[in-house]
Amino acid sequence: MSKLRTFVKSFAAATLGALLASAALAQPAAQKSCAERRAKMADATPYRVATSLAAASCLGGALDADAFTRRVNRLFETAARVEGQPLRMAIRDVTLSEQENRALVLAVLRVAEDYLGTVQGAASGSDAADAGRMRASLQLALRDRSDGVQQGIQSPAQVTAFWTWDAGQPDSGVAGIDIRAMLIRSGCDAAPRSAACAVTQSTVEGLLRGAHLVVRAFTPLQAAAIQAAAARAATRDARWRSYFADARSQYPWELYVNSLVYESRVRSNLGISGPPNWQWIVLHPDAGMQYVRSAAAGDRFKPALVLELLGYNRWSWGGDHKPHNAWGASLVRTYADTVSVPSGAWGVAVHYNNKYTLTLSRHDGKTGILLSADLLGALTSISQAWVDRFRIGD
Amino acid sequence: MNKHIVFFVHGVGDDAKGWSKDVRADFKALCDSYPLPPGGLPFGELFQTEEIFYNNFFDDWRKRVGEEAGAAVRMFGDGGLPPNAVTRLLEAGTGAGGGGFLRTHALDALQYRYLRLVSESIRSTVERQIMLKLTETDFGTPVRWSIIAHSLGTSVVHDTLHAMFRPGAGAEGSALFQPYAVVMLANVSQLLHNAKVLGEGVDAFGSFVKPNREPDQGACRYFLSGANGFDPIALAGDFKPPVHWITDAARAQRRFRPLEYKAIPKSRQVHGFGEYLAHPAVHVPLFRILSGDPDRITDAQENDAHAKYKAANPLPVPTDLKRRAIEELTQRAAQEGWFERIAVWKDVIDKFAGL
Secondary structure (H helix, E strand, O other), X not given: OHHHHHHHHHHHHHHHHHHHHHHHHOOHHHHHHHHHHHHHOOOOOHXXXXXXXXXXXXXXXXXXXXXXXXXXXXXXXXXXOOOOOOOOOEHHHOOOOHHHHHHHHHHHHHHHHHHHHHHHHHOOHHHHHHHHHHHHXXXXXXXXXXXXXXXXXXXXXXXXXXXXXXXXXXXXXXXXEOHHHHHHHOOOOOOOOOHHHHXXXXXXXXXXXXXXXXXXXXXXXXXXXXXXXXXXXXXXXXXXXXXHHOOOOOOHHHHHHHHHHHHHHHOOOOOOOOOXXXXXEEEEEEEEEEEEOOOOHHHOEEEEEEEEEEEEEEEEEOOOOOEEEEEEEEEEEEEEOOOXXXXXXXXXXXXXXXXXXXXXXXXXOEXXXXXXXXXXXXXXXXXXXXXXXXXXXX | OOOEEEEEEOOOOOOOOOOOHHHHHHHHHHHHOOOOOOOOXXXXXXXXXXXXXXXXXXXXXXXXXXXXXXXXXXXXXXXXOOOXXXXXXXXXXXXXXXXXXXXXXXXXXXXXXXXXXXXXXXXXXXXXXXXXXXXXXXXXXXXXXXXXXXXXXXXXXXXXXHHHHOOOOOOOOHHHHOOOEEEEEXXXXXXOXXXXXXXXXXXXXXXXXXXXXXXXXXXXXXXXXXXXXXXXXXXXXXXXXXXXXXXXXXXXXXXXXXXEEOOOOOOOOOOOHHHHHHOHHHHHHHHHHHHXXXXXXXXXXXXXXXXXXXXXXXXXXXXXXXXXXXXXXXXXXXXXXXXXXXHHHHHHXXXXXXX
C-alpha cells in the first residue's frame, strides 16, 4: 500500500509538473526527430503522413513531444521508479501490485480522455462527431475500469485491438473510426487540398495519438500478463532442463516408453505441461563394480555390467527446480567376468538421488554387491580406509 | 521505445547456438535494399531480431546417453563380456551420442512427432525464450512481436503458440501479448500435427493459431505461409487451409497470406531458410506487414525485385541433373503415404538444403 500511496502522490506531482513545464522539458532531439520526419513528408498525402508518424512513435509514442504524451510518459516513469535506485523501465524490472496497476491504467486513460476532449474541441462538423464518438468509447472504458470490470467482459473498448491502428487495414478503422474516410470527406485526396483538409489532418493525427495513449494505458495489464507467463515458463523450462540433465539418463527406447506414459497422463492438460517427476527404467544397461565376498580372490571385486530390466524412479521438484529426494528400484540382471561364481546373476537395484545405485545379486546362493561408479566414487571420497577393508574383506 | 521483435526459429539439422546470425543479417540487408518511403523507419529503428534455438535439448540428452554407454563399453574392452543383446543396447546408446540413427533429419521430425517428452520440452524452451525477450521490453509501450519459422520449426511454433494462446486454463492473460504476425516457411504444421498435443480432433486447421483482429478469435493478427513449388518438404507439408479456417472478416482483411512461388535458387537449396526469405514473393509482403506500412515497398519496386530475382536465379533447363532430382523428389513428396512424405525430408536436406 505504501507504494500505492507514493504512486498516487507522484502521479499528482507528475501531472502538474508536466503541465507547467511541458515545453521546457521536451526532449529537443526527439522533437527534432519527429519534426524532421514531418518535414521530409511535405509532399506526401495526409494519410501517409499520419500513418508514418504513428509508426515512428510520434503520435502518442516515446518520441512524441506533445504535452499529453509527456504526461503519460511521466506516469509510467513514476510507476516504474523505485526510490534510491536508477530508473529501470524493462517490464521484468517493474513490480506493481494489482491496485497500483489499476491506478496507473486509470490515470493514463484519464489523460487520454482529457486529450481527446481537446481534439474534439478543435475539430469541426463531422470530424468533431467522430472525435466525440472515440471519446465516448474511451469514457465507457474508463467507467468499466473504474467499476472494476475486467478486460474483454463488457465493452469492446476494453480490448487493446479496438484502439490499435493498423495502416494495412484502413477500412477496419481504429476505435470504429475510419480515418481514411475522414480525410477523403475533407477533400484531402484532391489537389489542391482544401483548407478543411489541414484541420481534418490535425484531427486525424489527434485521434491516432489519443487511441495510442489508450493502447498504452492498457500496457500495465500486458506487462503483468507477460511477467506471469514468463515466470511460469521459466519454472517449467528449468525443470525440463533438469529432467534431461539431472534425472537418470534414458536410452532412446526408454524415452519412447516414458513418452507414451507421460502422454497418457498429460493428455487432458491444456497448455504446455511440465516434466514428470518419475521415470520408468526399461532395459537400461549400466556398469559398476561387483563384490562377491564368497567368490575366489580374483573374482571378488570385478567390473560388472548391470542390465536393468524394469524399474521405476520417482522424486519431488525442489525450489531450485531440480529433483530432490529421488528414490527408485529395478529388477536387474548382472554380468561379470568371473569363474568361481556364475558370471550372470539376478538382482535388485536401489537408486538414490538419480546418481547412486546399490545392487544386490544372487550367484548360486552367494550374495553379490554391485556399486555404481558414482556410488563407488562417493564411498571412496568418504573413506579410503573403509574401501580398502571392503576390497580385502575378512 | 519498443521495437518490433522478430523471432527466427530453425528447422531440422545440426543447428548450433548462433545459427541465425547470417539469416538475420541477410534479412536486414534485404529490407535495406529497398528505398525508404517518405517518413519510413530504417530497419534498425523498426525491428529487433532474435534467435530461438531448441536443438541443445536433443544434443545434451544424446551426448549424455552416448557418454554413459561409451563408458560401459570401454569398461569391458574388446573382450565383449556382456551378451550380444546387451552389447547392442550399449551400442545403440553410443550411437545416440554421435551421428547416425537419431541424428538423421527425418528422425528429428519423427522424434518431435512421437516422443512427447522431447516435443513438450522443446515447446517449453521456445515459450521461455519468447517470454524472456518480452520481459526485456520497455514498460509503458505496447509490445509487438512476430515469429518466422522454417521447416520443422513451423510445427514447433504452431504447437507452442496453440498451447500458449488458446483460451483456457494455463493461458490466462495471454490474449494481451499475442504475436502480430506468424510466418511459416515450408509449413509442415499440418503434416506433423498431433491431436494428442493439440486436443482431441484438433489439427493445424482447427487450432487457435489463425489470424484475426480480435485476440479471442485467433492467436495472431496476420498469418503468412510460404511454399516454394520446387520444395518437396513444402509440398509434403501441403498447408492448404479450408475456407472456413478463418472468419469472413479476417478473409476480407487478407489476414492470411499464402506466399507461393516456384523457383530453384542458384544455390539449388530449394528448402533453405535464407532462400525462402530471399524470394520477393515472400519478403515483399512480409516487410509490408511487419513494418505496418503497406506502402513500404511500392508495386513498381516489387515488380523490379521479381525481375531481378529471376535474372539472378534462372530456372535450370529441364535436363539439368539437379532439377531432375528435385522434380523427382517433389513427385515423391506429393504421394499420399504419410511416412513417404516424411522420408523425402532426409533426401531433401542431404541433397539440397541447408540454411
